[in-house]
Amino acid sequence: MAAAHTPTYSTRLLAPDTWQDFAALVDRHNGVWGGCWCMGFHPEGVKNAQSAQDNKTAKRAHVDRGTCHQVLVYADAECVGWCQFGPPAELPHIKNSGAYAKELDLLPDWRIGCIFTASKHRGRGVARAAVGAALVAIRAAGGGTVEAYPEQSRGRPPQRGAYFHTGPEELYANFGFVRQRKIAKWRWVMRLTVSADQREG
Numbered sequence: 001m002a003a004a005h006t007p008t009y010s011t012r013l014l015a016p017d018t019w020q021d022f023a024a025l026v027d028r029h030n031g032v033w034g035g036c037w038c039m040g041f042h043p044e045g046v047k048n049a050q051s052a053q054d055n056k057t058a059k060r061a062h063v064d065r066g067t068c069h070q071v072l073v074y075a076d077a078e079c080v081g082w083c084q085f086g087p088p089a090e091l092p093h094i095k096n097s098g099a100y101a102k103e104l105d106l107l108p109d110w111r112i113g114c115i116f117t118a119s120k121h122r123g124r125g126v127a128r129a130a131v132g133a134a135l136v137a138i139r140a141a142g143g144g145t146v147e148a149y150p151e152q153s154r155g156r157p158p159q160r161g162a163y164f165h166t167g168p169e170e171l172y173a174n175f176g177f178v179r180q181r182k183i184a185k186w187r188w189v190m191r192l193t194v195s196a197d198q199r200e201g
């Protein structure tokens with residue numbers, strides 16, 4: 001049997017010139033979760049009263065203002081996934097924020113927020129490419145402590161990727177993130193310290 005085709009991916013940052021690629025991916029997925037447009041972690045959050053169009057407009061405004069860090073993953077010319085990251089002021093709303101605050105020792109320099117792979121491209125390393133590129137961007141921006149808030153997948157029935165809103169633990173463990181504390185039955189704070197890129201520009 002012929003070996004399965006393993007796609008290679010390229011990455012770019014979400015910016016005004018890549019907005020259309022991101023928007024096409026979100027539109028193909030009905031706005032993602034009914035129209036959140038990846039706004040849940042941003043200061044505005046996703047309120048029930050907001051429409052999908054409001055969320056799209058708010059996201060575009062973040063991109064235009066430069067208050068949004070996000071890696072886009074491409075298979076050829078098609079954007080097939082993303083990884084959002086940023087300092088806590090940019091991404092203040094994490095899931096289980098009450099439990100998170102209870103044992104908070106220090107805020108991280110960076111958070112990884114929303115992660116998403118197009119439904120037809122799951123299980124082929126898109127999220128891995130997205131997180132890898134986000135860590136490269138964080139290193140280039142000076143590094144520091146990075147937190148992710150993934151879900152435990154071991155010790156429970158297999159979960160569809162669709163329910164891993166913040167990604168599975170293995171995705172981050174493979175980059176060296178370690179469990180810091182539990183904030184929900186299946187959700188952990190995981191941390192990684194990333195050093196600054198020492199290369200001269």
Ligand SMILES: CC(C)(COP(=O)(O)OP(=O)(O)OC[C@H]1O[C@@H](n2cnc3c(N)ncnc32)[C@H](O)[C@@H]1OP(=O)(O)O)[C@@H](O)C(=O)NCCC(=O)NCCS
Pocket residue numbers: 032033036038040081114115116117118121122123124125126127128129153159160161162163164165166167168170171174
């Ligand atoms: C979770 C999600 C991002 C994974 O993306 P993906 O591109 O399929 O992941 P990858 O193929 O890069 O896999 C990365 C790692 O995660 C693990 N993984 C991926 N899906 C998994 C699953 N359903 N169960 C357990 N582990 C899983 C893989 O085994 C892999 O680990 P490995 O490197 O040890 O092999 C994807 O399923 C998704 O987009 N789900 C919807 C998330 C969502 O709704 N986001 C918006 C939130 S508002």
